[in-house]
Amino acid sequence: MVSMSTLPLESASPAHICPFDQACSYLEAAAKELKLDQGTLEILSHPRKVVTVSIPVKLDDGEVRVLAGHRVQHSDILGPYKGGIRYHPAVTLREVSALAMLMTWKCALLGIPYGGAKGGIAIDPKRYSVGELERITRRYTSELIKDIGPSVDIPAPDMGTSAREMAWMMDTYSVNVGHAVPGVVTGKPISVGGSRGREMATGRGTMIIVREALADRGKSLIGVRVAIQGFGNVGSAAAELLYQEGAKVIAVSTGAGGVFAADGLDIPALKAYAASNRKSVVGFPQGTPISNADLLTLPCDVLIPAALENQITEANADQVQAQIIAEAANGPVTLEANLSLEARGVTVLPDILANAGGVVVSYLEWVQGLSYLFWDEERVNREMEHLMVQAYHQVIKQSQVRQIPLRLAAYTLGVGRVAQALSDRGLYP
Numbered sequence: 001m002v003s004m005s006t007l008p009l010e011s012a013s014p015a016h017i018c019p020f021d022q023a024c025s026y027l028e029a030a031a032k033e034l035k036l037d038q039g040t041l042e043i044l045s046h047p048r049k050v051v052t053v054s055i056p057v058k059l060d061d062g063e064v065r066v067l068a069g070h071r072v073q074h075s076d077i078l079g080p081y082k083g084g085i086r087y088h089p090a091v092t093l094r095e096v097s098a099l100a101m102l103m104t105w106k107c108a109l110l111g112i113p114y115g116g117a118k119g120g121i122a123i124d125p126k127r128y129s130v131g132e133l134e135r136i137t138r139r140y141t142s143e144l145i146k147d148i149g150p151s152v153d154i155p156a157p158d159m160g161t162s163a164r165e166m167a168w169m170m171d172t173y174s175v176n177v178g179h180a181v182p183g184v185v186t187g188k189p190i191s192v193g194g195s196r197g198r199e200m201a202t203g204r205g206t207m208i209i210v211r212e213a214l215a216d217r218g219k220s221l222i223g224v225r226v227a228i229q230g231f232g233n234v235g236s237a238a239a240e241l242l243y244q245e246g247a248k249v250i251a252v253s254t255g256a257g258g259v260f261a262a263d264g265l266d267i268p269a270l271k272a273y274a275a276s277n278r279k280s281v282v283g284f285p286q287g288t289p290i291s292n293a294d295l296l297t298l299p300c301d302v303l304i305p306a307a308l309e310n311q312i313t314e315a316n317a318d319q320v321q322a323q324i325i326a327e328a329a330n331g332p333v334t335l336e337a338n339l340s341l342e343a344r345g346v347t348v349l350p351d352i353l354a355n356a357g358g359v360v361v362s363y364l365e366w367v368q369g370l371s372y373l374f375w376d377e378e379r380v381n382r383e384m385e386h387l388m389v390q391a392y393h394q395v396i397k398q399s400q401v402r403q404i405p406l407r408l409a410a411y412t413l414g415v416g417r418v419a420q421a422l423s424d425r426g427l428y429p
Ligand code: NAD
Pocket: 157, 158, 159, 160, 161, 202, 229, 230, 231, 232, 233, 234, 235, 253, 254, 255, 256, 292, 306, 307, 308, 309, 328, 329, 330, 355, 356, 358, 359
């Protein structure tokens, strides 16, 4: 076990807020609410295993570069480690450690038998050719070969990775062990054992949670004005599904900037535009430009940050005009911002609930693979919706019974289930 005090202190998060400290603060608040003993809190605060590997890669021009790849396994108390692989320049060991911890609580909250993990490499994938990305992914997988596996640790896509990288990981692992092992990753292409519905799953889960929150307020999605930061896997799927349900998606953005239309954007047209414009929405003709900062403070009903962490901070929280914020990204609202939003009566649907659709369908993919029986998309979506709606109502009930905000309610459920399992399993030796 590695003490977090030994982790490098650098943090590249936009507001220089350490994501791991923030994750620990949420854990401590949940532990206090649950009256957990100090020993349990100590165990849950530490990742079980922290791995950093060197990834030497030959670039297309012949230069050799050595990258650092991380994998943090926070907890396997409830089952195999589970969590995405992120390729982004701001990746640090502390960020990966924070995200690994979030995965533990998320899986526990959703009632799926996984622990939590996360991996990442600090690269901008847009700056590498497909061939270079393949070599990086394969060498990273190979270096982690003893630490991953279908009953050990199961990676999935996250920012900067997709089904393509998962197929490379699955193939590298399979070649190394000598036989095909589809269950080593989820979020794979359907051709190698992926699940129908996985690609849209995180965005679909966010749409479901927003729909439920509106229903509690006597509203439907029809005509609701939504702004979405990030138009990648999660943001574009949420935008498309919300659009299909009749919501008005008035603004979306990517790292390069955003686009706004007061009457709602034509999301299918915008998706087609982004697909042929290096995934950027900048220059979309049926809208006007908007910056990422302005998007967050637009007058709208629902704000969905679906890009990076620490986007809504003390500096801009009081300017946010949305009444509901659904955290499709991990950790987009800081602790302090959350407090000030709550004080103003803004509902923050926490990340471990609002973006859990992806890991739920990853779990369903794993279950289908283990049983060699693959379902149609309608069944996948139905099973996922059931787990998401159930978790939503559990969080609302917990919030009402304990008179605590939604994030703390979600954390107390997730942390409480892991603490209970730890107590039942006992401490070895
Ligand atoms: P992605 O790489 O597919 O898309 C990320 C999007 O964010 C892109 O549109 C990118 O341009 C934009 N972006 C990058 N930097 C930005 C910046 N500085 N300002 C504004 N936008 C910026 O990633 P994704 O898979 O959609 O993941 C997005 C978030 O959702 C991450 O926080 C991730 O951890 C979380 N998440 C993803 C999944 C999943 O299944 N992919 C599951 C749960 C949570």
